[in-house]
Amino acid sequence: MFNKVILDCVHRFKGERTISGIFNLLTGKKSAQTLQDARVYKLDSYFGIYKSLDREQLERSFQRLEEKEWLIIKEDIYSLLTSKGQQYLTEYKETLYFNGMMDHKRVAEFERRMFLLIQTFTNMLKGNRTFIPIVEEMKAQYWVKKVYQRYHHHHDLKRIVNTLYNEIYTLLKERPAIEAELFTYRLTGAGVIGLTREQLKDKHDVSLADVDLYINHVFYYLFFQANQSNRTYPVLSLCAKGLKESSLITVSAKRTYAYIEKGWSIEEIVMKRRLKKSTIQDHIVEAALVVPYFPIDSFLSEQELHKIIRTAKELDTQRLKLIHEKLQGQFTYFQLRLALAKDQISTEEGTLYADA
Structure with missing residues (x-):
């Protein structure tokens, strides 16, 4: 993989x-x-x-x-x-369920919740109340504790564990054997310690990178199915519940964007924030990539925007140097980056500048 x-x-x-x-x-x-x-x-x-x-x-x-x-x-x-x-x-025909841009943080938290829930509930069913949690993150531990408080009776614990087992078993049957086996051997429960990455590598004669990506991919797949069919997979859906989409824009870029919304110029923001002009420009491009309908008219006219995008499509490249040379230096690299960012967002929104 x-x-x-x-x-x-x-x-x-x-x-x-x-x-x-x-x-x-x-x-x-x-x-x-x-x-x-x-x-x-x-x-x-x-x-x-x-x-x-x-x-x-x-x-x-x-x-x-x-x-x-x-x-x-x-x-x-x-x-x-x-x-x-x-x-x-x-x-390579296998369908991949990676959705990193939007879900990488959510899937990571989903993974921690699921690993810890399996370990905790299976141990409690066996009467083992003392064990070292395999997930150290406090947020995941707090979430599992809250779930356990709701389902701490023996029959509830057994129902949750059996249901989760059936959900995972059903979904893993749809995946290649290597994915299913690596994922299963990695799990830790009562009386069962998951194999290390090195052990999995040797056992299946694959690279460590493959071990990591196969297992990561299973979590993306389970997360996808949990959100698509929450009634079919109630326990997986429980593990996915309430996880917010990743914020793609950095905190610093958000601050810069707030000033842009107020109509401040780049020079004014540089003075206010005491940052380099290039840093502020990075923030603006970053915001343009993730904020729908980001206004760029103070940096580029509609005609200039179309010109840059048409040139990039004619050259079939995203290399700024080539586009800059083709346009004979009419625009700064910042303007080129902003135009390409705007084109990407506009394409996703259904507006194709190539036909403008």
Whole structure:
């Protein structure tokens, strides 16, 4: 699975972003550049799906894929698919349920809740009231305690555990065996200690990255099903209940956006916030990527916006340098980034500037 994700990123980036760009995407770096890359290259689903990814681990994976002749690395940092890599992507038929841009934080909390609920309820059923929780986060522990207070009677505990078992069993039957097995062996309950990532790697002869992504993907799949069919999967839905969508805009960018809404200029915001102009511009691009109908008329006219977007589509590129050169320096890089961000949001809202 990790190979599929890497090759898909390489394919969509078209040699226009570095290995660092892929690393920032998968680990969910909340920056204007990474958010823009995720949006304009249609890689939203992979944003933040592998928070624990190690940079060296990613680079080794690229080297192995180059040795297999699935991709080529140029200038040590850019990569392009080969015909073999393209063939692999074409033949990869499995549907993926990653929805990282919107759900990476919710799925992570859903995972913690579910792991801890299984451990807690199975131990309580066995009469084991003292155990070391496998999830240390206090928010998850508090949530499980509240649920336990509602269902602490033996028959309720047994019903919850049996129902959750049946829900997971039913859904895992629809997934490839490798996913189901890795996920199942990872679970910890009364008298059962989940295998470590290293143990799973050796047992199934896969990479650590595959172990991580297969298990992460199961949680995305379970989370998706819980939200789609809450009556069919009541306990999974309980674990997903109340989890808010990830806030894509940083706190600092929110502050800048508040001043923009008041009609302040970039120069005024720079003075007020005592930040670099480039930082304020990053905030504006970041806001334009996530705020519907973000007004950019104070930075670009409608005609200028159309011109930039048409040029990018004609060149079939998102590389600012190429667009800047084609337009003979008429616009700043900030204006180019803002136009591309606006185009992405407008496309999602149903307005296609290419036809303007």
